[in-house]
Amino acid sequence: MRFVGYLLPGVLALWPIEKWYLDCLLRHSELYAACISEEIFFTTAGQFCNPFLAQIAVGVFLVQLGNLFHQIEITTRCNFSCSYCAGRSMDQQDMDWETFKAIVDGLSPQHQHCTVSLQGEGEPSLHPLFWCMADYVTTSGHTPYSILNGSRLDAARIAATFPRIGISLDTLDASTAERIGRHNLTKVLRNLEELTAVMSPSRITVMSVDMGQPLGPLRAWVRQRGFGRHVIQPLARKDDYARHYGTAIRFTPRRQPESAVRPSSTCRFVQSDLMRFYTWKGQELPCCFIKDTTGIESIPQLKQSLARGEVPPGCSGCSELRPL
Numbered sequence: 001m002r003f004v005g006y007l008l009p010g011v012l013a014l015w016p017i018e019k020w021y022l023d024c025l026l027r028h029s030e031l032y033a034a035c036i037s038e039e040i041f042f043t044t045a046g047q048f049c050n051p052f053l054a055q056i057a058v059g060v061f062l063v064q065l066g067n068l069f070h071q072i073e074i075t076t077r078c079n080f081s082c083s084y085c086a087g088r089s090m091d092q093q094d095m096d097w098e099t100f101k102a103i104v105d106g107l108s109p110q111h112q113h114c115t116v117s118l119q120g121e122g123e124p125s126l127h128p129l130f131w132c133m134a135d136y137v138t139t140s141g142h143t144p145y146s147i148l149n150g151s152r153l154d155a156a157r158i159a160a161t162f163p164r165i166g167i168s169l170d171t172l173d174a175s176t177a178e179r180i181g182r183h184n185l186t187k188v189l190r191n192l193e194e195l196t197a198v199m200s201p202s203r204i205t206v207m208s209v210d211m212g213q214p215l216g217p218l219r220a221w222v223r224q225r226g227f228g229r230h231v232i233q234p235l236a237r238k239d240d241y242a243r244h245y246g247t248a249i250r251f252t253p254r255r256q257p258e259s260a261v262r263p264s265s266t267c268r269f270v271q272s273d274l275m276r277f278y279t280w281k282g283q284e285l286p287c288c289f290i291k292d293t294t295g296i297e298s299i300p301q302l303k304q305s306l307a308r309g310e311v312p313p314g315c316s317g318c319s320e321l322r323p324l
């Protein structure tokens, strides 16, 4: 009790600093790579913020790194057909090398050492230049990261190239995986087995989407195998994701305010530089949540549109929107 008595006033007194550390954590954590749905920021923050001292320590460490998180959608092509994936109805394209190189070259010297996640709405390992891209991130002085669907893992190369890697796995049940569109679960699990033979599981984050399937067995398996982290993401609720959800997905759309005059709005991502997302065409976006880029020309223009009360389709239904 005495401990709580000291801790609580301390936490309250240091709240502005805490918020600052929290922002830093969110800004730099490799889990940013996993932030496909807006809710995950809160899930992630909750995991990191306890205990308070650990948060301070990690915060200090990350502030020393002092950099933005960058995510590059190197392809929208995929060999899976996940029912919740916005990428399946996008143009199926690879980013070209020149666009990729210009983005990475543009990071320095402005951002000295960044985490660069090679991942968007496609399977990164399908890009013919995937390995060249990961190596280019490293030789440019940054840290490569990616999330893979596990269907085609080159274990030795992943271990040598990526300090940490994300692998998506929604279930241990083959028929559920097939129903979701994550094919050949047996092969994915075998690939993961081979990966953990050459790379410590602590370097691997397992990424799962919670679609209401039983998650208990998967949770226990992830714990028992010693994976570094298990990120369970809720289904993204923004309109540009949800419009692709078929009847197989149980999902309640977020209710929109029914007002003819929209209030001026903003969000943390256009207010300050928290991350950058680059579409396969090379378009720079302030966050990784925009799947419909209609009406978005640049980050300053998006900020002005929101301030005028004009919400483009790519921001519609986003829980990050706040009154200005």
Ligand SMILES: C[S@@+](CC[C@H](N)C(=O)[O-])C[C@H]1O[C@@H](n2cnc3c(N)ncnc32)[C@H](O)[C@@H]1O
Residues within 6 Å of the ligand: 036, 037, 078, 084, 085, 086, 119, 120, 121, 122, 123, 124, 147, 148, 149, 150, 167, 168, 207, 208, 209, 233, 234, 235, 236, 241
């Ligand atoms: C878009 S995928 C791309 C990387 C790779 N193809 C894969 O599936 O791991 C990145 C992560 O986003 C998740 N994801 C995709 N669509 C989602 C949605 N509508 N809601 C929540 N998470 C989603 C995937 O499950 C995966 O863990």
Ligand code: SF4
Residues within 6 Å of the ligand: 078, 079, 080, 081, 082, 085, 086, 087, 088, 120, 121, 122, 123, 149, 181
């Ligand atoms: S594996 Fe990844 S990119 Fe492919 S369909 Fe599934 S979520 Fe989308």
Ligand code: SF4
Residues within 6 Å of the ligand: 266, 267, 268, 269, 270, 286, 287, 288, 289, 290, 314, 315, 318, 319, 320, 321
């Ligand atoms: S409101 Fe738009 S820019 Fe802001 S986080 Fe949501 S999708 Fe991204």
